[in-house]
Every structure is written in C-alpha cells, then in structure tokens.
Amino acid sequence: MTLTHSGASELSQLMEGTTAGALIPEIVRRGFQDLLEAEVSALTGAQLHERCPDQRSTHRNGYRERLLTTQVGDLSLAIPRLRQGSFFPSWLEPRRRVDKALYAVVMEAYTGGISTRKVDALVEALGGASGISKSEVSRICQGLDEQVKAFLGRPLDHARFPYVYLDATYLHGRLGRNMQVVSRAVVVAIGINALGYREVLGIAVGDSEAEGFWRQFLGSLKERGLDGTRLVISDAHLGLTAAIKRMFQGSSWQRCRVHFLRNLLSHVPKAGQDMVAAAMKAVFVIQAPDQVRAHWQRVTEMLRKQFPGAVPVMEAARDDVLAFLHFPQEHWRKVWSTNPLERLNKEIKRRTNVVGIFPNDAAITRLVGAVLLEQHEHWQLEGRRMFSAESMAAIPDLEALPALQISIT
Numbered sequence: 562m563t564l565t566h567s568g569a570s571e572l573s574q575l576m577e578g579t580t581a582g583a584l585i586p587e588i589v590r591r592g593f594q595d596l597l598e599a600e601v602s603a604l605t606g607a608q609l610h611e612r613c614p615d616q617r618s619t620h621r622n623g624y625r626e627r628l629l630t631t632q633v634g635d636l637s638l639a640i641p642r643l644r645q646g647s648f649f650p651s652w653l654e655p656r657r658r659v660d661k662a663l664y665a666v667v668m669e670a671y672t673g674g675i676s677t678r679k680v681d682a683l684v685e686a687l688g689g690a691s692g693i694s695k696s697e698v699s700r701i702c703q704g705l706d707e708q709v710k711a712f713l714g715r716p717l718d719h720a721r722f723p724y725v726y727l728d729a730t731y732l733h734g735r736l737g738r739n740m741q742v743v744s745r746a747v748v749v750a751i752g753i754n755a756l757g758y759r760e761v762l763g764i765a766v767g768d769s770e771a772e773g774f775w776r777q778f779l780g781s782l783k784e785r786g787l788d789g790t791r792l793v794i795s796d797a798h799l800g801l802t803a804a805i806k807r808m809f810q811g812s813s814w815q816r817c818r819v820h821f822l823r824n825l826l827s828h829v830p831k832a833g834q835d836m837v838a839a840a841m842k843a844v845f846v847i848q849a850p851d852q853v854r855a856h857w858q859r860v861t862e863m864l865r866k867q868f869p870g871a872v873p874v875m876e877a878a879r880d881d882v883l884a885f886l887h888f889p890q891e892h893w894r895k896v897w898s899t900n901p902l903e904r905l906n907k908e909i910k911r912r913t914n915v916v917g918i919f920p921n922d923a924a925i926t927r928l929v930g931a932v933l934l935e936q937h938e939h940w941q942l943e944g945r946r947m948f949s950a951e952s953m954a955a956i957p958d959l960e961a962l963p964a965l966q967i968s969i970t
Contacts, residue, residue, distance in 0.1 A: 590636040593629070601641045601648050619645040706923070709930035712937070713763055717782065721789025722752035723956050724892075725762070726902040727779075727805070728795060729770050730909055732929075734919040742918055746770050747909070747929055748778055751902055755789065757946035757953045759901070761937040762787065764929055766922045775804035783808065791956055792888060794899055796820040797881075816881035817899045818845065825878075828871040829864075837864070837871070845897065850886040857883065891952045901947070905936060 602608050606616040624639035641648055727750050734745040746769050750762040763785070765778040793805050794815040805814055822841055826834045840860045847853045861875045885897040895901060912932050919925045 586636060590638065593636060593638055597638060597640060597650055600650055601643075604648060605643070619643050705927050705931050709927055709934060712934045713926075713930055714785070716786050717752075717762060718786025718788065720754040720756070720760075722754050722760070722762070722787060723789055723791040723953065724753040724794065724896060725787070725790050725792075725809075726751050726794045726899055727775075727801060728899050728902045728906060729798075729801075730906045732913055732919060732925055733917065734766075734922060734925055736921075740920075743768075745919070745922065745925060746774070747925060748775065749902060749905065749909075749929075749933070750778070750782060751905065752787070752790075753947055753953075755953055756950050757948035759940045759947050761933045761940075764926070764933060766925050766929075770798050770800045772800040772803040772807075775801050776808060779804055779808040792884065792896060794896055794902075796899065797824070797878075813884045813887060814881060815884040815896055816878060817897075818882055819898045819900065821878055821882050825871055825874050828874055829868045833868060837868070845893075848890070853883060853886060854879075887957065889948075889952045889955045892948055895947060905933070908932060908936065 598609060601621070604618070605621065606618045607613050609621065620643070622642040622644045624641055627638045627640050629636045629638055640650070727748065729746050729748045731744050732747055733742055735741065736743050736745075746767050747764060748767070748770070749764050752760050752762045754760060763778070763782055765774070765781070767774040767778075790809055790812050792813045792815055793809050794817065795801055795805065796817045797820060802814070805812075822838060825841065826837060829837050837860075840863065844853055844856050844860065847856055857875070857879060861872060861879075864871045864875060882897075885893050888896060909929055909932055913919075913925075913928060916924075916928065919928075
C-alpha cells in the first residue's frame with residue numbers, strides 16, 4: 562500500500578504529539594481502516610471519490626461504526642456502506658467484535674474454569690477497555706460446539722477396548738418452560754484400548770441414571786464402533802448395572818471396590834467400621850487369587866459372628882468385586898475401582914463449579930465435552946500407556962471369562 566504525502570504528514574504529526582500507549586492502537590486502527598478501504602474499493606471497482614463509470618459496480622453510501630476489541634485495545638472502525646448490495650470485510654465475522662487472538666483467549670479461559678465475570682476482567686487487562694459481556698462470552702464459546710460434536714461423535718472402530726469405565730456426576734441446569742433449576746446427570750465413559758492407551762469414549766446428559774438412559778448411551782457407543790470389551794468397571798447403581806447386563810452380554814463386570822466398601826460399612830455399626838474397613842483392605846493386598854478368595858471368606862465369617870446384617874452384602878457381591886482376579890495381575894490396582902474415572906470427574910467439577918447453574922443441556926455438553934477433549938488430547942500427546950501392550954495381550958478371551966452375573970444389594 563503506497564503511503565501518500567498527506568498520509569505521511571498525518572503519521573508524522575501523530576508520532577510527535579501522541580504517547581507510546583496511544584500511538585500503537587492508533588497505528589493498528591489506521592491499518593485496519595486502510596484494509597477496509599482497499600477491500601471495498603476492490604468490490605466497487607473504484608477508489609474513494611474516483612470517477613470511473615465504466616468500471617464501477619456500485620457507490621459508497623456512508624459508514625457504520627464497529628467496535629473491535631483487540632490485544633492493543635478497543636478500536637473504532639468505520640465500515641463502508643453501499644447503495645446496492647452489502648459489504649462486510651472478509652477478515653471480520655458478523656456479530657463478533659473480538660479479534661481472533663482474543664477469541665482464542667476467551668475460549669481457553671472459559672474451558673479452563675474461569676467465570677464469565679473474570680473473563681471480562683481478563684479482556685480489560687489485555688486492552689479491551691469496554692470489557693466483554695456474559696452473553697458475548699457465551700456466544701463466543703458456542704464456537705466450541707462444532708469441535709465438541711465432532712469429538713463426541715467420532716467413530717470408535719479404530720481399536721478394540723478391553724476395559725471400559727463408566728460413571729456419572731451431577732451438575733445443576735435449567736429445564737422446562739419455567740427454566741427450573743434441576744439436577745442433571747452427566748455420564749462419562751473412558752476406555753483402555755488393546756495397546757494400553759486411555760481414550761475418552763463419550764458423554765451424555767440426562768434426567769437421572771435410569772436404565773433406559775444408560776442403555777441409550779451405551780447403545781450409542783456401540784453404534785460408533787465400540788467393540789472387544791472384556792471388563793466393564795462401574796459402581797452398582799441399579800439402572801447402570803441393568804444396562805450393562807443388557808448391552809455387554811458375555812463381558813465381565815467389575816464392581817468398584819471403593820463404592821462397595823461404602824455400601825458394606827452402611828450395614829456395620831459405627832464402632833466397628835474401622836475394623837471392618839481394615840479387614841477388607843487386607844483382601845486387596847494379597848497377591849495370589851486363591852488367597853484373596855480365602856481371605857474374603859474369612860472376613861465374611863468374622864462378620865457373621867459380629868455383624869450378621871453385613872453378611873448378605875458380602876456374599877452377594879463376592880464375584881463382582883473380585884472379578885479383577887480373572888485379568889492380568891499387573892492390571893488389578895487400576896481395574897478394581899473406578900478411580901481413573903473419578904479423577905476425571907473431579908476435574909469436570911473443578912471446571913464447572915465456577916459456572917454454577919447451566920442454562921441448558923447444550924451448555925453442559927459444550928463445557929464438559931471441551932474439558933474431556935482437552936484431556937483426551939493430553940493423553941494422546943503424552944503417549945503414556947496405562948498398561949503395557951504385552952500385558953494387554955494377556956487378557957483372556959471372552960469365552961474364558963465367567964458369565965456376567967450382577968447382584969445388587
């Protein structure tokens with residue numbers, strides 16, 4: 562772009578009479594404005610005030626103001642109007658007053674667990690004197706929807722997933738015509754593929770952990786290609802276990818030992834809970850499968866004498882809690898509970914607590930999906946296996962595993 566004598570004179574005056582803090586935003590504003598003028602001149606076929614009727618396609622018709630928030634501050638741009646047709650610069654987006662750099666900052670801050678109020682303060686600290694409203698933060702973050710939708714709907718047939726972890730966490734959202742605040746169940750699934758790497762499989766948002774909801778979610782995973790599952794790890798929620806039994810026929814089910822212990826202790830008087838908890842933890846210290854089962858039986862007999870009300874719980878849950886014994890010993894510590902997924906749920910809670918109440922389920926899916934996408938990409942880039950490929954190859958075939966028998970107490 563050629564700098565005219567008049568333009569050079571104006572720039573010289575600006576440099577002489579302006580502080581450094583005001584000079585840079587003004588130079589950037591003039592640069593943006595020159596880009597606008599060049600683009601509209603190319604569209605109309607003529608420069609401003611140029612007479613060329615043979616080349617001109619239309620005429621200018623004044624300007625409209627547009628505030629653009631950038632990393633050097635708020636810039637007031639004059640966007641040309643046309644007599645026929647419309648013009649909007651290709652390097653801006655309609656209804657968005659934040660440039661691409663700040664756009665990325667806002668999205669990253671939101672998914673990082675920063676409240677919309679703090680995002681406003683962040684934009685101001687980066688030079689946007691006018692800040693940014695909650696509605697604009699939400700509108701910007703809607704750009705995440707496409708990425709999250711692609712991630713949550715991606716095919717899963719690229720690998721087999723011998724281990725699948727399932728769990729749910731609860732968030733607050735608005736629902737119904739009256740926008741009443743209700744509890745929303747967010748169910749999450751992660752898998753360990755045949756090479757020992759972790760992957761986020763999917764999420765769903767619903768009213769509760771009812772069997773129908775879980776079946777629909779698990780069915781969607783299988784439709785996307787989930788296959789090769791040998792062991793499903795979860796708690797003993799009635800709806801979930803019924804759905805697992807229906808959707809993963811032939812697979813084994815590992816009842817989370819942490820959730821089981823809580824359930825067992827609820828049948829033991831408070832005075833005896835520490836003793837029972839210590840005895841149960843000793844079960845999982847033993848290395849030989851036969852000895853683990855024998856110690857389980859000894860704990861059961863101890864309870865029969867002192868706390869008989871807990872015995873039916875022990876007897877009914879024995880095979881489910883000890884399902885890990887049929888798998889490689891190297892895997893036991895990480896498959897006998899849902900702890901790997903619990904840590905992920907804590908991160909979801911940390912990010913979502915700053916929001917408090919979500920306006921709808923789409924907003925929940927957007928933020929939770931973005932958090933899980935970030936975690937999934939971290940796992941991929943990290944390249945660290947949860948289990949070695951050799952130990953994964955030692956997982957027995959489906960036919961060698963006990964049939965899925967779920968008992969709930």
